Amino acid sequence: MKIIVGITGASGSILSIKLLENLKGHEVSLILSENAKKIMAYETSYREEDIRNLASKIYSNKEMDADIASGTTKFDSLVVVPCSTSTLSKIACGIADNLLTRVASVALKEGRNIILVPRETPLNAVVLKNMYTLASLGVKILPPVPAFYLRPRSVEDIVNYVVGKILDLLGIEHHLYEPYTPK
Ligand SMILES: Cc1cc2nc3c(=O)[nH]c(=O)nc-3n(C[C@H](O)[C@H](O)[C@H](O)COP(=O)(O)O)c2cc1C
Numbered sequence: 001m002k003i004i005v006g007i008t009g010a011s012g013s014i015l016s017i018k019l020l021e022n023l024k025g026h027e028v029s030l031i032l033s034e035n036a037k038k039i040m041a042y043e044t045s046y047r048e049e050d051i052r053n054l055a056s057k058i059y060s061n062k063e064m065d066a067d068i069a070s071g072t073t074k075f076d077s078l079v080v081v082p083c084s085t086s087t088l089s090k091i092a093c094g095i096a097d098n099l100l101t102r103v104a105s106v107a108l109k110e111g112r113n114i115i116l117v118p119r120e121t122p123l124n125a126v127v128l129k130n131m132y133t134l135a136s137l138g139v140k141i142l143p144p145v146p147a148f149y150l151r152p153r154s155v156e157d158i159v160n161y162v163v164g165k166i167l168d169l170l171g172i173e174h175h176l177y178e179p180y181t182p183k
Contacts, residue, residue, distance in 0.1 A: 001026045001027070001076045001077070001170070001171075001172070002026070002027045002029075002074065002075040002076050003023060003026055003027070003028050003029070003075065003076060003077050003078075003079065003170065004028075004029045004030075004031065004068060004075050004077070004078045004079070004103055004107075005019065005020060005023070005028055005029070005030050005031070005055070005079050005080075005081065006030075006031045006032075006033075006078065006079070006080040006081075006083075006087075006100040006103070006104075007030070007031070007032045007033065007036040007040070007080075007081065007082070008033045008035060008036050008080060008082060008083055008084040008086075008087045008100070009033055009034075009035020009036050009038065009039050009084050009086075010039070010082035010083060010084040010085070010118065010119040010120065011039060011043065011082060011119050012043075012081070012082035012117070012119045012144055013036070013039055013040040013043045013044050013046070013082065014043065014044055014155075014159055015081050015082055015117060015144055015159060015162055015163060016036075016040075016051075016081045016082065017040075017044065017046055017051060017054075018159050018160070018163045019079065019081055019163050019166055019167075020051055020054035020055060021054060022163060022167060022172075022174060022176070023054075023172075024054075026172075027056050028054070028055045028056050028057075029055065029056065029057045029058075029059065029068055029075070030051070030054075030055035030057070030058045030059065031058075031059045031060075031061055031099055031100045031103070032048060032058070032061065033061050033084075033087070033098070033100060034061065035084070059099055060099070061098045061099050061100055062098065062099065063099050064098075064099060064102060066099055068099070068103050068106075069099060069102045069103060069106065070106065071106045071109065071110050075107075075112065076112070076113060076170075077112065077113040077114070077115065077169075077170055078103060078104060078107045078112060078113070078114045078115070079115045079116075079117070079166060079170070080100065080104070080114075080115070080116050080117065081115075081116075081117035081166065082117055082118070082119045082144065083116040083117050083118045083119070084118075084120075085118060085120045085123075085127045085130075087100065087101060087104075088116055088118050088127065088130055088131065088134070089126065089127060089130045091104040091105070091108070091116070091130075091134065091139075092129075092130035092131075092133045092134050093130070108137060108139070111138070113140075113169070113170070114134075114138075114139045114140065115139075115140045115142055115166060115169050115170070116134065116139060116140070116141055116142065117142050117143070117144055117162070117166065118131070118141065118143055119143070119144055140169050142162075142165055142166060142169065144158075144162040145162075146158045146161060146162075147161050147177070147180075149180060150177060150178070150180065157177075160176040160177055161176065161177045163176055164176030164177045
């Protein structure tokens with residue numbers, strides 16, 4: 001499977017790292033925004049160079065002439081995790097001012113599978129409207145909210161659950177969480 005992973009400057013960098021670890025064996029193109037690099041350094045011990053080998057190819061977000069900026073380059077899915085409300089809103093409004101938002105714009109016009117993992121709380125009306133616009137166009141909006149009914153015991157349990165949900169939407173099998181069973 002060919003997957004483009006975008007990482008932006010929202011909180012939750014660990015989600016993108018865990019996702020990349022679980023996409024081994026797939027062709028992964030990675031785009032990190034400048035803010036994503038800062039937040040990753042703030043929240044984790046990982047740096048850009050540590051996650052380089054988890055992707056087949058890494059692009060600069062300034063690389064507007066990259067192959068993936070064109071609809072002629074085929075890929076199966078785009079995942080933006082974590083997705084800042086800024087990047088989400090740009091995508092909803094058709095702003096394509098960096099490689100990631102351009103790729104998202106292309107993915108929209110080509111009808112490709114798009115999964116956005118926005119982390120923000122509470123959500124203002126502008127962002128909610130933009131989420132609605134995107135969801136109406138078939139974009140999957142997957143906020144990183146825990147499944148409390150599965151009784152998570154650690155942050156790792158919550159991260160595994162969210163990444164498992166992303167893999168579900170990608171159609172990739174995993175064992176990151178146990179399905180709900182009535183007690
Ligand atoms: C420590 C820190 C945490 C942030 N967390 C969030 C967040 O959870 N969600 C969000 O939408 N923006 C968050 N931001 C703001 C974004 O980084 C900012 O809007 C930025 O312009 C996003 O740019 P990008 O989408 O190109 O990465 C955070 C900023 C900082 C400094």
